[in-house]
Amino acid sequence: xxxxxxxxxxxxxxxxxxxxxxxxxxxxxxxxxxxxxxxxxxxxxxxxxxxxxxxxxxxxxxxxxxxxxxxxxxxxxxxxxxxxxxxxxxxxxxxxxxxxxxxxxxxxxxxxxxxxxxxxxxxxxxxxxxxxxxxxxxxxxxxxxxxxxxxxxxxxxxxxxxxxxxxxxxxxxxxxxxxxxxxxxxxxxxxxxxxxxxxxxxxxxxxxxxxxxxxxxxxxxxxxxxxxxxxxxxxxxxxxxxxxxxxxxxxxxxxxxxxxxx
Numbered sequence: 001x002x003x004x005x006x007x008x009x010x011x012x013x014x015x016x017x018x019x020x021x022x023x024x025x026x027x028x029x030x031x032x033x034x035x036x037x038x039x040x041x042x043x044x045x046x047x048x049x050x051x052x053x054x055x056x057x058x059x060x061x062x063x064x065x066x067x068x069x070x071x072x073x074x075x076x077x078x079x080x081x082x083x084x085x086x087x088x089x090x091x092x093x094x095x096x097x098x099x100x101x102x103x104x105x106x107x108x109x110x111x112x113x114x115x116x117x118x119x120x121x122x123x124x125x126x127x128x129x130x131x132x133x134x135x136x137x138x139x140x141x142x143x144x145x146x147x148x149x150x151x152x153x154x155x156x157x158x159x160x161x162x163x164x165x166x167x168x169x170x171x172x173x174x175x176x177x178x179x180x181x182x183x184x185x186x187x188x189x190x191x192x193x194x195x196x197x198x199x200x201x202x203x204x205x206x207x208x209x210x211x212x213x214x215x216x217x218x219x220x221x222x223x224x225x226x227x228x229x230x231x232x233x234x235x236x237x238x239x240x241x242x243x244x245x246x247x248x249x250x251x252x253x254x255x256x257x258x259x260x261x262x
Contacts, residue, residue, distance in 0.1 A: 003137030004200045007130035010153035011196030014129060017157035018122075018189035021164025022182045025172055037173050039246035041233035044114060044166035045225040046250025051121065052218040054258035055159060059128070060214035067208055078212035082120075082219025089116065090227065110228035111170045117217075117224040118167055119188040122160075124213040126192030127206055129153045130199030137200075159257045160189055162250065 057075060064071040093109050132149035139145055164185050171181035199206035233243025 003134035003203075004197055006133035006137060006149070007196045007200035008193060010129045010133055010149065011126050011193040013153055014125070014157040014160055014192050015186075015189045018160040018164040018192075019182075019186035021161035022168040022185035024165045025168040025178050025181050025185070028169070028172070035242045037170070038233045039242040040166070040169040040173070041110075041229050042243035042246025042248075043162075043250035044170070045229040045233060046247040046252070047162050047166050047254045048117065048121075048221045048225050048229070048250075049247075050251045050254035050258060051159065051163070052221045054255060055125065055156075056121065056214045056218035056221075060211045060218070063207075063214065064211035067211070069211065071211070074211045075215040078215025079219040079222075081212070082216040083223050085216070086113070086117070086220045086223040086227075089113070090223075108174060108232075110224075110232045111174060113224045113228050114170060115167060115184065115188060117221045118163055119191060120220045121217040122189050123191050123195045124210055124217050125156050125160075126194070126196040127199040127210050127213060129156060129192070130196030131203055131207055131210065133196075134200040134203040138203075155257075159254065162253055162257075164189070166250070 057079070060075045060078065061071040064074040090109075090113065093112055129149070129152055132145075132152050136142070136145040136149045167188055168181045168185035171184055172178055176184070199210075230243070230247070233246065
């Protein structure tokens with residue numbers, strides 16, 4: 001039983017579910033109203049906050065403690081590193097968008113940051129699946145390890161469904177064609193097979209750093225939600241609560257998926 005091959009199959013599955021979620025874009029009208037867009041942005045923010053807690057920070061603490069590390073130190077360090085990285089990326093994007101203003105049509109910075117954060121967050125998820133299948137391959141007689149790895153892949157895959165939708169919808173609302181938005185949103189999960197296979201191939205090294213990677217991803221996602229998505233979700237919403245309600249729905253959906261499938 002080849003751990004790398006199993007990791008590839010598992011992460012291709014999680015990638016496919018992201019694409020399935022992004023395909024929902026083909027069932028919405030071309031122009032999305034401002035109120036609906038606020039709801040979508042709030043939904044994306046809720047999904048990302050819940051994923052940061054239950055998919056990234058809590059598993060990161062567990063991974064650190066399993067490796068004999070001080071969990072809160074490792075996770076705090078990874079989280080701060082993620083925030084610093086996004087601060088730098090934010091500044092670079094701001095300068096780039098200022099130079100491009102009036103030249104060509106580009107995505108808003110908030111959407112570009114959303115795509116970046118979701119992509120970064122998919123890296124440690126792919127690593128987790130790859131490591132689980134690598135461990136199962138090392139002990140072929142223990143079927144519980146294989147079933148556990150399969151359950152992890154299925155759980156992460158289902159969690160990826162709303163993420164694919166949350167990325168695709170803002171892209172279309174900014175004028176991107178549905179096919180291009182579908183491909184862009186789908187490709188945010190393309191890192192999962194890549195890093196899943198790498199984690200399976202270099203299981204020892206990957207296991208020691210995955211806690212930091214998980215916390216790093218959480219830092220990037222929470223930064224984007226607070227800096228970009230929440231303000232955008234309430235833009236032009238004088239009396240409406242679409243952004244707030246969307247956030248609550250997204251948070252609850254992701255929390256239920258994480259807890260029920262965790």
